[in-house]
Amino acid sequence: MTAFDLTTVACRVISLPMAGARRAHMQALLAGMGIIPEFRPGVPARRHALGCARAHLAATAGGAHLPLMVLEDDLALTGAVLPPLPWDADIVYLGVSQFGCLPEQVAQEAGLGHRAIMGLALAAEAGEDWLRLYSMAGAIAILYLSDRGLEAWRAAMRRSLETGRPFDVFTAYAMPGLRVFTPRRPLFYESADLQRPHARVPPVRRESWTRTPLCPVAEGDRRTGLTREGPLRVRAVRAGEGLAWKPEGQP
Numbered sequence: 001m002t003a004f005d006l007t008t009v010a011c012r013v014i015s016l017p018m019a020g021a022r023r024a025h026m027q028a029l030l031a032g033m034g035i036i037p038e039f040r041p042g043v044p045a046r047r048h049a050l051g052c053a054r055a056h057l058a059a060t061a062g063g064a065h066l067p068l069m070v071l072e073d074d075l076a077l078t079g080a081v082l083p084p085l086p087w088d089a090d091i092v093y094l095g096v097s098q099f100g101c102l103p104e105q106v107a108q109e110a111g112l113g114h115r116a117i118m119g120l121a122l123a124a125e126a127g128e129d130w131l132r133l134y135s136m137a138g139a140i141a142i143l144y145l146s147d148r149g150l151e152a153w154r155a156a157m158r159r160s161l162e163t164g165r166p167f168d169v170f171t172a173y174a175m176p177g178l179r180v181f182t183p184r185r186p187l188f189y190e191s192a193d194l195q196r197p198h199a200r201v202p203p204v205r206r207e208s209w210t211r212t213p214l215c216p217v218a219e220g221d222r223r224t225g226l227t228r229e230g231p232l233r234v235r236a237v238r239a240g241e242g243l244a245w246k247p248e249g250q251p
Contacts, residue, residue: 003081007034009143010065014055015073016042022073022194029077037071053160053167056139060154068144069094074194075140078211080185083129090149090178095188097121097138098209100225101172102234103244110247114165116172117225117232123214124243126181131216133180134242137168140210141188149178176242185213219243 011030015023023039030037043054059070075095085092100120101107107115116137123131144150152174160167189211195203217223217236223245225232234245 003083004085006069006082009035009067009069011035011037011069011071012040012059013037013071013073014042014059015039016044019073025194026071026073026075029075033077042073047164049160049166050164052139053157056167057154057157057161060144060150060157066144066147066150068150070142070144071188072140072190074190075188076191076194078186078189080183080187082187083183085145086126086130086179086181088179089181090146091153091180092143092145093133093136093138093141093180093182094143094186095138095141095190095210096182096186096214097136097140098212098214099137100135100245101137101169102135102247103176103239104173106244106246112227112232114163114169115227116166116169117227118209119223120225120232120234120245121214122217122236122243122245123182124218125216129184130181131184131214132242133175133182134239134244135172135175136182136214137166137172138210139168139171140190141186149180152178176239176244182214186210217243222248 013026040059043051098121099116100122101116122135123133126132153171156170157167159170190206192203192207195206219236219238221236223234233248236243237246
């Protein structure tokens with residue numbers, strides 16, 4: 001099996017203007033892969049969600065030719081290689097997280113709001129090398145493959161700016177309507193060594209959220225998400241041609 005050649009893909013790396021050490025790190029990391037990145041400025045903001053949405057919106061604008069890879073600047077390599085892409089993929093996530101969302105309407109009815117929940121990333125088997133994503137919040141490494149995928153994610157970013165909520169929650173809502181995949185062994189994760197100090201989330205925990213491969217889910221499987229209000233028990237149910245989470249106890 002021949003791995004997919006990422007050196008043929010345009011690569012944009014989001015990096016704050018003052019983050020010289022991170023840019024140097026990414027330059028070296030990508031050079032080792034044979035990739036020449038184009039750095040796009042991150043957007044400082046009081047609210048991280050808004051700065052992130054503005055930065056990703058800018059990174060996907062300005063004559064973006066597909067395929068387009070957009071990376072954040074705090075990544076390390078897992079050592080995996082990227083298998084040949086699913087022929088019908090709109091978007092491929094080259095890095096994952098353990099966070100996912102309830103379907104939007106269900107989340108609102110449950111009073112949870114637009115929120116990503118630890119433990120609720122929802123991915124199903126899609127062949128030997130791939131998982132199909134139905135809900136995952138994260139944006140560290142995204143490969144855009146189709147115009148409809150790119151435009152759907154840009155719409156999610158604009159919605160984030162309108163609401164003040166994280167754009168990766170809105171992309172999680174949109175995943176069932178597109179063909180979104182991730183390799184069983186992701187290529188990138190967030191390096192603990194590159195994280196800024198955070199009172200509530202130690203860097204090693206952030207790394208573990210993105211370094212741990214996703215566990216595939218099948219219809220009927222149960223999971224427990226962790227929310228501020230306590231554990232949220234859900235089961236995977238059929239939704240159209242895919243899967244979605246449903247809180248236990250709901251009819």
